[in-house]
Amino acid sequence: MADTEPEHAGQPGIASAALFGLCPRCGARTLFGGLASFAPRCRVCGLDFSGFNVGDGPAAFLTLIVGALIAVLAIWVQLSFEPPFWVHILLWVPLTTLAVVGGLRAGKAALLAAEYQRRAGEGRPRDE
Template sequence: MSSEHDPNSKGQPDTASAALFGLCPRCGGKTLFGGAIQFAPRCRACGLDYTQFNVGDGPAAFLTLIVGAVIAILAIWVQLSFEPPFWVHAVLWIPLTTAMVIGGLRIAKAWLLGAEYRRRAGEGRLKDE
């Protein structure tokens, strides 16, 4: 059953939209981030506590490997094809790497938080009896 026909998901964005635009997984407000890559403590619109989700360092580790491989391949290709001076590499790759890491971290962290919310994932807890 798609989320648009699920009465419990009214107003909730799909995971891809939430990740790309930093939307709250509950209400769809653009309140997920409080900084460049830091989550806000809670949604300003609906009050969802973002601190209850633990996305960890997984996005950063995978993103470092992926962005590093892409930049290394492009830098080698540029060097072998055009043989530019070193400063050209610095001007090209430092800003591109920074943009790809920050943009990618926002998307990856938002994606994981949205997935945790949709699947009601959380830390393992023992019930108080």
Template sequence: MTSGDPEIPEGQPRMGEAALLGLCPRCGGRTLFGGLTRFADHCRTCSLDFSKFNVGDGPAAFLILIIGALIVGLAMWLQLSYEPPVWVHVLLWVPLTTALVIFGLRAAKAALVFAEYRNHAGEAGRKP
């Protein structure tokens, strides 16, 4: 896989690819996630240890605020424009919110791991 960017070493994916597809930041294999939003312990291809990356709860907090505001705005618009029954709101917004949060969380967590790997980030006081 060639990135075409002189600052990205050969074989490593770009951030957008890594975030959307859950790619390992070192080798580009689809091995970052071991569950729906849980990281794998290590890359099955290149053995990169994913446990050393500390993403934390930052992506979840931003997603809750952003997606929550978006869904509430859309639900209010729908209610004021068409006045559908409550079951329509439940049928629309519950699955949409769930899907947006899960896939948004995967992409945000993968992007942060990618950025930590690319910038050699770590905890303060710890040698890389």
């Protein structure tokens, strides 16, 4: 049973790549070059990230999910504690910003890692 070793041995899983911004090939923390934008390529192994089509899919779902959660929490806080309006601003603006940016990074990284593991791409051969 020596050849039952997984094909992706030594590579990070989708969840760890998403949470920590790991390169799906070598596991280095080189996936992001900006706040929510990918680096052009991995500085360690040279994997070209531009060959992956992540697009805006995570942003659409994230907007709906975060918006619904924040709205429900804001209504609950208002009905339970009746705080002044400025408390809502201090609570929900930073919380929404952090949830959207953090969720967008994780969602984009998860999709890129899934595309890499399933060998999906833009229809051209990738360097492997």
